[in-house]
Amino acid sequence: KSGFITIIGRPNVGKSTLLNTVVGQKIAGVSDKAQTTRNKITFIYTESDFQAVFLDTPGIQDPKNKLGDYMLKTSKDTLSEVDVITYMVDTSKSPGRVDKNILKMLTALNHKTPVILLINKIDTIVKEELLALIENYSAMDLFDEIIPISALENDGVAHYLDTLKTYL
């Protein structure tokens, strides 16, 4: 199994930390900033029966970008080229403009590509708060999976990778 995965989310939610944690677990090859047509390979994760190519999708996460019609279309096209979208949020309650843009795009994408929502930094909240967050995100009806993780403490990361496999 193999496929293309993108991790999107506003700055500081923990995207780089997650990639570092995954790299720390097992890594066969790293392709630094190789260019594909639209996307940038950030790294390749390989197990004996599974390979995931993680991509950066430019334009989507620019906080200055107000996401006009043209950008929305381009971002949508980019996101429909990957096999799985991973959207990362953290446990803070108020989403920023980047989150609003991403949610708008995912809505426009209309379930064309599977979306895994990662709720990161669960080491910072209590269970009741996490359950409330999960409930809020479920109600949006945009996500195929909602996985709570702590990228920092390597909690839930293996489950995320196992879940990825089921979509490839």
Ligand code: GDP
């Ligand atoms: P990025 O901008 O999305 O790539 O975010 P980073 O990976 O750079 O992380 C931003 C900050 O959040 C750093 O200080 C990380 O140490 C911290 N962070 C990332 N993951 C976790 C986590 O699971 N728990 C906690 N408590 N902090 C985290």
Ligand code: MG
């Ligand atoms: Mg980063």
